[in-house]
Amino acid sequence: MYRTVAQLDAVAAQLVATAPDLCTALPLPQSSIQGTPVSALRIAAPDGPPIDRRPGVLLIGGTHARELMNPDLLVELAVDLVAAYRNGTDVVLGNRTWPAAQLRAMLDTVALYLLPCVNPDGRTYVMTVDDMWRKNRRDNPGTKCDGVDLNRNADILWGVTEGQTSCAPCTDIYCGSGAFSEPENKNVKHLLDTYRVDHFADVHSFSELVIYPWGHAANQTTDPAQNFRTVPTGTCRPLGKPGYAEYIAPDDLAEFRTVAQRIVDEIAAVRGRRYSPEPGMTLYPTTGTHSDYAWSRHLADPALHKTYGYTIETGPSGDDAREAFHPRDPEPIKREAESGLLALLEVAAAG
Template identity: 60%
Template sequence: MYRTVAQIDSATHILGLWFPQIFDRVQLPEPSAEGRPVFALRMRAGGGNARRAVLIVGGTHARELMNPDAIVELAIDLLLSYSNGTDISYGGKTFTANDVKLILEAMDIWLLPCVNPDGREYVMTVDDMWRKNRRDNPGTTCDGVDLNRNADVVWGVAQGQISCSPCAETYCGPSAFSEPETRNVKHLLDTERVVSFADVHSFSELVLYPWGHAPTQSTDPTLRFTGLPTGTCTASIPASYSEYMPPLDVQRFQTVAGRIVADIAAVRGRHYAPQTSYALYATTGSQSDYAYARHIANPSLNKTYGFTFETGPSIPLNVPESFHPTDPTLIKRDAKAAMLTLMQQSVCAIELIGTRLFKGGTEVAALRRVRDELLASTPAGREWIALFERAQFALLSSALRDAQLLAAAGELVQLMARSASDEDAVFAEADAKRASAVLKKLRAKVKIHALKDDLDAIGQRIEQVIGRRMQQVIESLMRQKPGQPKNAVAAKMPAAAVKKPVATKKASVAKKPAASAKKKAPRS
């Protein structure tokens, strides 16, 4: 009923051979501990370099048999949808053909169905409850390393469900990334621009996100895992310790996890719980924590939001049935809906419009700076970010079907980017009319009432800030949440509370009259 390693490899081989315009089958650099080749699939449509990527891996724990099969089947579902222009429906949840088109034309989708082929082979032929890989642990009679405790993030700290004993199910290995299987995952993170990562496991019906080694807090940025001792093989993290995460990232994890569990529930009513990994139990060296931690340990790396999905319910009186149920069909539908929703939530509208309609580098960087340095610093600003992120996929999907609307949206992106880079720029009435026209067209196209409400909130704010300098517009977004009344928006935030955006180019939008404008030195 479950695919063998050979059958999974055959499926990925056929996809890469027969559909090279969609799939690129890649043999990863290192064979498994027992010498088996490990393969990944890249899915993409259309052109473009250095695209955003989503990386989904399965089979990290050998006995969790259904997830590698679900990943292979998802690849086939995406192929059929894109090739035939058909929707994908899992029970009560439908992803339209246009949704799939947008995902595959906007990003690279990397699928690594079976991280641990040796372990899968052993489960299917010898011991159906085997968890680890099949490394020989010298000097012991015990084999295997828990691949989800082997990554280089607080590695080797025996906190919660982790052990330094080679005979334990949660053995972390002799060193961080000691295993070829985990180094293959690291290779993909190192070589691709991965913005979202999911390690698909079983069981317990959970959507997990960092942190795993400690509770999460957003007030003290000096408390970072980079300052914790590693390799101690003791519970060396103080009980009072909490790991820092910026508020915007906390919001992002919570928001995306919430959308994933909502879409899983739409399939057939299963209620997955979104929570931090630590809320389940303490772990160190996990792959999803490592994926997110990379940009903190090395700021030159891009940020990757790392998730762990725990598919299927717990069946306390039949643990093997929890890991590999007799009929996993319905659980696999839940899992595929979760993976597709993560892909949807990984599309960036501003970046996609920028790369399609203009060079995009300067404009995207300016808007990113406003988002990350200004809006993300206040609760109200983060609510505006959340509003945009929850709406962007549906709105972008609508815009891409209308060339004129897409062009108008691109002009609006350029306008806002130029304005954000010049504190003297004024949001003029003509600019407001252009923005309102785009919003009106988008509102007419979307069918989800919540998105119409979000667009109305944006339109209301546009009317409230006509004639204001862009710095004041940004301040109002930082101070007042979506939907707050005009008199609240009019309350001015002290200028010292806001860092002025760095000017990169003079805006070609309206300026204040000379009598009221401050004199500025010429810029080079």
């Protein structure tokens, strides 16, 4: 039911072969920890502004290995966009129809970057050995425990063990030996470093959420001096600052809220499921996440491009974790999530 890593790669390769005017393979500099080559896919129409002048959207999935449906979702999104552009085919997602002409106009304006499976070794392990595996397949020296949680390994308060982040290798939330220690995460950083990315989304499961910064502390809009750049990293301790709240500019917070609500509304249009838009801290505290890192980059270094970062948690929670992570029928969830991602693409195209 779910595609293997080879099958995901085959879909991307077929798109590049059949629509070379739209689709470009972007081999990434790092193979996975077990040596699997990794490529991203760019979809951009040949008409319109040069690639480096277009708003960019980067979508990634499969960060956590057991969340099987999201890499499939991303390659299916790519197929639908190419069909809409080449064949004039509307994208029908339950009760929501995205007209081909609208999608064509979006691809004339935006560069879409897709990294469907960040963690190919983990996915293979889930599909062949342990269907609840979460991390990559790093061998952690001096322990009997393997793997790093790739969504705790980015360079935003790395190693600050706030909430659901740990320095213990045997936990599912192990942050690794250093920020961006993992080759899979270096690939995500490479895409952000190399291409213009205005909007970023890391697609996860589960909980029916559209998450925006911050993940490590509550948001506040009045004290710019209270910000992550003043917090020691790599401490393997919690923040330890009672009452600490992270600054976010009022205009940026308003933008996050508006766009998150737009994504939520387009998800609901498919079959009525109401995802919740909320800061990451509302779910549980975390550090080192991809979406917070994407947003934090321009704050840590004003020379870097400003990227609005989101995490989308597809599908409902429930008593059966396996069913929540890789449901027997993922199709309705994938359709609604695709509509939400098209909303993000639409936001980018509108500028």
